[in-house]
Amino acid sequence: MSTLQNLEKGQVVAEATFTLGRDTLVRYAGASGDFNPIHYRDDVAASVGLPGVLAHGMLTMGFAVQPVVDWLGADGYVSDYQVRFTRPVVVDPAEGASVTVTATVGAVNDDGTARIDLKVVVGEQTVLGKSQAVVSPWPGA
Amino acid sequence: MPANPDSAVNPEIQGRTYPATEPYLVGREKVREFARAVLATSPLSLDPAAAQAAGFADVIAPPTFPVVVQEHSLAQLLADPEARIDFSRVVHGDQRFSYSRPIVAGDELTATLTVTSVKSLGGNSMVTAESAIVDASGAHVVTAISTLVVRGED
Numbered sequence: 001m002s003t004l005q006n007l008e009k010g011q012v013v014a015e016a017t018f019t020l021g022r023d024t025l026v027r028y029a030g031a032s033g034d035f036n037p038i039h040y041r042d043d044v045a046a047s048v049g050l051p052g053v054l055a056h057g058m059l060t061m062g063f064a065v066q067p068v069v070d071w072l073g074a075d076g077y078v079s080d081y082q083v084r085f086t087r088p089v090v091v092d093p094a095e096g097a098s099v100t101v102t103a104t105v106g107a108v109n110d111d112g113t114a115r116i117d118l119k120v121v122v123g124e125q126t127v128l129g130k131s132q133a134v135v136s137p138w139p140g141a
Numbered sequence: 142m143p144a145n146p147d148s149a150v151n152p153e154i155q156g157r158t159y160p161a162t163e164p165y166l167v168g169r170e171k172v173r174e175f176a177r178a179v180l181a182t183s184p185l186s187l188d189p190a191a192a193q194a195a196g197f198a199d200v201i202a203p204p205t206f207p208v209v210v211q212e213h214s215l216a217q218l219l220a221d222p223e224a225r226i227d228f229s230r231v232v233h234g235d236q237r238f239s240y241s242r243p244i245v246a247g248d249e250l251t252a253t254l255t256v257t258s259v260k261s262l263g264g265n266s267m268v269t270a271e272s273a274i275v276d277a278s279g280a281h282v283v284t285a286i287s288t289l290v291v292r293g294e295d
Contacts (some may be wrong), residue, residue: 018180027177027178028178028179028292030174030178031174031175031177031178031179031210031275032175032178032208032209032212034212035207055156055157055235057177057236058205058208058233058236058239059179061205061236062178062179062180062204063179063180063181064214065205066179066180066181066182066183069181069183069185069186069204070182070183071202073283074182074185074191074194076203077204077219077240077243078204078240079239080237080238080239080240080241081204081205081237082235082237082238082286083235083236083237084234084235085232085235085236087234092217107284130235133146135203138196138243139241
């Protein structure tokens, strides 16, 4: 039976914690082509008044949806995904950073799609706001 | 209002559309590299055989992969002297991807960016840009929408 059937609003479909190190940021810089030095140089981050080297917002957006992708498996895809970058994720050179994602069904739609709301936090602080993924059956399926 | 109005983003770029970017060929290894970089574990993005078993020609790109293609269109906007966007003052505010179908390795994609909104808010400018990304046949694949916050002069 498809993952997308019999969903209920409020149901938690996935949870995961991601550990980021500086190597995670360097790898994302290379894969995405975003070489802004605030994502790997402490001196540059400090010179523009940041509390430390930050994770790319698009990296956080990128991994935050992965628990939904894994939950869906081959039953469909993320057809719409939006976030607001509300708070930067500071990545300590030694300790890194830990980001926790909780994915909850926000709405079940008549067309067979569902909206999954993502809570994305570092400790108690939300780092992505209005973070929503619409999951759909494959087009033409 | 900023002290110097000439330092603000030009509101007249609202509605402006830039030329389509050069075709971007989505490579299998690029999809896998990007998937690993966003900590993906889905076999649909990492294993061609798993993607083929699900009915696709090759690996499927992760949801945020279009940023790589969108980037080429955003570069046009940032390089437009008439837009007056100082990149050192840009903060990424919001991001959205709206798909018609998933991106599959082998797709050849082009992006066409339109500035849909320029607003002034408390000395900052908010610029919303939509990049419509289509395949080689011209069919819509995904639209990438960014809102950039451009901080005013200190």
